[in-house]
Amino acid sequence: MSTAAANEADAGGHELRDLVTGLGRAFGGALVFSLPMLMTMEMWELGFAMERWRLLLLLASSLPMLMFLSHYSGFEATWGWKDDLRDVAIAYGIALLSSTILLFVLGVIGPGMRAPELVGKIVIHAIPAALGALLGRSQFGQSDEEEEEEREQSYGSELGIMAAGSLYLGLNVAPTEEMILIAFRMTDWQSLALIALSLLLMHGFVFASEFKGSEATPDTPWWSAFLRFTTVGYAIALAISCYVLWTFGRFDGLSFSTALGVLVVLGFPAAIGAAAARLIL
Template sequence: MEMWWIGFHIEPFRLIALILLSLPLYVGISSMIGFREEKHLWDNIIDVLVAYALAFCASALVLLAFRVITSETAPDEVFSMILLQAVPGSLGALLARSQLSTGQKDQDSQEEKYTGELIILITGALFLAFNVAPTEEMVLISYLMTPWHSIALVIFTVLVMHMFTVGSESLAKSGSGAWSAHRRLFIRFTAIGYVLAFAVSVFMLWVFGRSENDSLQHFISTAVVLSFPAGVGAAASRLII
């Protein structure tokens, strides 16, 4: 419900910023799991535009079926609501190929592979953050927490993320080799993943107007709360995509 209610009053430049920043991310996702096997830039751009078009139509049909959009709804509100819903909807359209495709992935260089891993981390964080960032629960939970609770939640989030990270790798080493592998994975994926999840959380809270009339300390606390599902989504995405 929060998603379409936000569509009534979201500021246009926040919505435009969300779309403009999501486009290069979606193009990166399409280069790995697009509708077609080609990885040319224009093919990926077309895939993203197709995903947006499908999500826009699907969002309009769902909102009409739920009678959220009626003949009395102002045209600008209709457009904002549908466009806002289409952003996560298009992400779902792109991710559908990852779940339904049985094709083989190309072998990339180590640098390209790591860049792809970072894109996957951001995608997972965005995917789960979109589900809870518009809700009031994130703000209400942060009001209940002290700074010590926030620190504890950061540590807990990182631990959960690292369990997913280790689960996505085959660590057959033992002794000092295992500790070296854990340290490498922690720095490359867990720590970097949490930073990316926190950045995604801050951006999503700003888009949905959660930073308005709020202190910096409480805004950071809310971002820490949102970083828990975002971080889990980022870490789990390497197992799914």
């Protein structure tokens, strides 16, 4: 075998290993991110009862975020929107496959189930699974070459990462009845205390991350970091929470004050997800 042929064979083997590794990380990420929702009864019910136009809207609105995550933290390095679109399609495929297998094994779906219910239950779980598939690389480690290929994060990309973290934790708990129950039990003062606690913990994460990958530095004044990251991040968490609650119909039939209370309650885990995402990703 000539030297050129040997080099070509080595390159082909390296590409195959990278592909298998990337797909393995994607499946692992899909499982980690979707398993809590795959085993949640409210998510099963939403797959059956949720209005189909809201489900389609959630699916469509998740596409830009998945494209963003593919570019900055996908299971392989990409350098153009076509590569990102391809990886998002692969992530959706992995998400649909993993969700179908697990829902079947868990007895949530099976033969004889009507097609609309079957499709609804699979698709609603595929969204967080696709999110996890794209984050497989950051969840399960990177090679030295991949770390060198990482892109510098701008302020806008950091906000996008916080939105992704908010969406993940928001999807986890928004379908549960506990969100509404907690909001009913809390007083106005407790709601205000929860807002303050959310902001305090988010700001703590900013300093716990030691400004990793951030435009800010340890020398940045605390009030600047608070305004640019903590406050804006919390606003993003509330916006994501509001959209998720509306999508799942959790605002239906509630008064404005109660709906606002539910938003504050869900905003707490969404804010933690936004802050933690800057550490994880």
